[in-house]
Amino acid sequence: MNTIHFTRGIPADESYPLEQLASCAEAVMRGPNALETMKYGTGFGFTPLREILAAQNNVKLENVIVGNGSLGFIDLMGVSVLQAGDTVFVESPTYDRVLTLFRRHGIKVVSIPLEPDGINLEALTKALESHKPKIVYLIADFQNPSGATMSLTKRQAVVELAAKHDFLILEDAPYRPLRYRGTQIASLFDLDPERVMQMSSYTKQISPGVRVGSLVGPARPLAQLAKAANDTYISAAFLGQATVAEFLQRGLLEPQLESLRNLYRPRLEAVIAALETHLPNARFIKPDGGFFLSVTLPEGSSVSSLMERGKDVNLTFTDGRGFFPVASDGERFLRLPFCALTPEELSEGIKRLSSIV
Numbered sequence: 001m002n003t004i005h006f007t008r009g010i011p012a013d014e015s016y017p018l019e020q021l022a023s024c025a026e027a028v029m030r031g032p033n034a035l036e037t038m039k040y041g042t043g044f045g046f047t048p049l050r051e052i053l054a055a056q057n058n059v060k061l062e063n064v065i066v067g068n069g070s071l072g073f074i075d076l077m078g079v080s081v082l083q084a085g086d087t088v089f090v091e092s093p094t095y096d097r098v099l100t101l102f103r104r105h106g107i108k109v110v111s112i113p114l115e116p117d118g119i120n121l122e123a124l125t126k127a128l129e130s131h132k133p134k135i136v137y138l139i140a141d142f143q144n145p146s147g148a149t150m151s152l153t154k155r156q157a158v159v160e161l162a163a164k165h166d167f168l169i170l171e172d173a174p175y176r177p178l179r180y181r182g183t184q185i186a187s188l189f190d191l192d193p194e195r196v197m198q199m200s201s202y203t204k205q206i207s208p209g210v211r212v213g214s215l216v217g218p219a220r221p222l223a224q225l226a227k228a229a230n231d232t233y234i235s236a237a238f239l240g241q242a243t244v245a246e247f248l249q250r251g252l253l254e255p256q257l258e259s260l261r262n263l264y265r266p267r268l269e270a271v272i273a274a275l276e277t278h279l280p281n282a283r284f285i286k287p288d289g290g291f292f293l294s295v296t297l298p299e300g301s302s303v304s305s306l307m308e309r310g311k312d313v314n315l316t317f318t319d320g321r322g323f324f325p326v327a328s329d330g331e332r333f334l335r336l337p338f339c340a341l342t343p344e345e346l347s348e349g350i351k352r353l354s355s356i357v
């Protein structure tokens, strides 16, 4: 019996556009930008890629930074935009690595409960009475780990609160282009480009190995980040950035996204159908896109005991507690990444899961 891994949110092996990347990388190294690509540059990243992103987002060059993946920006924020002792609000649950990074820098993390349509506004408003966050970190589209998407009404309300209480919003949007059903909702950045830093990444769109992430937002925090980047690694790995720029210039991204949506949509449908068939009493959020679906296990069960029993049926899971700022809130939280498993594996995996729940 093959082991089925419900652990990491990684792209499917068959999704990697290897031939196209080889051709783009070769064109970079044989083209007019080869020398620029191989030299040191600024902490803001490879200029031709920034120019493309500035045009796409209708902003100036100073409003775009590209780096070695997007997660690194969080680390750099901890030594630039934020200082030890500052407060950041996050959704509960949220992306576990971000919690690790904020905490690494002595940032105080305040958690606000997440609902199927986004952050709990009452709890957010109440928390703002007793805390003054510098940043509110939100994953508005197809959240990692829950799969939830924030409603337009909530997005508008959060943006209004940001203006009223003078905080920045860090909108982490790596899954935003990967919508498998329904219609796109205005991003937080669309609603207030003066207060929202929108982080994105080519990890889920092209490949993690190109290591290219971007941040679009107000000039001041971006300049602070670029200085921190420059102080840390001088300039990012430009071969990946130049390869992505070439990929975009050739018009390869949209067809790549379309093929990802076509690959992942049936996987989302398969995991939902399997849950409805094999775990009819499970409470779960039905995502409209992204990489994750999450289940709240029945009272009395816990993911840690499932992880143990999973060994008997060759299933692996991630400990849900890691996604919660208050770990005990995640005892019954099970994240199911569905993109790197085939519909058959998903169906079989959920069947095995039901046998141990």
Ligand SMILES: Cc1ncc(COP(=O)(O)O)c(C=O)c1O
Pocket (backbone or CB within 6 Å): 009, 068, 069, 070, 071, 072, 095, 139, 144, 172, 174, 200, 201, 202, 203, 208, 212, 213
């Ligand atoms: C919400 C979120 N942000 C950031 C990242 C990391 O992206 P990158 O590979 O660009 O550092 C991930 C990866 O899983 C993610 O889920």
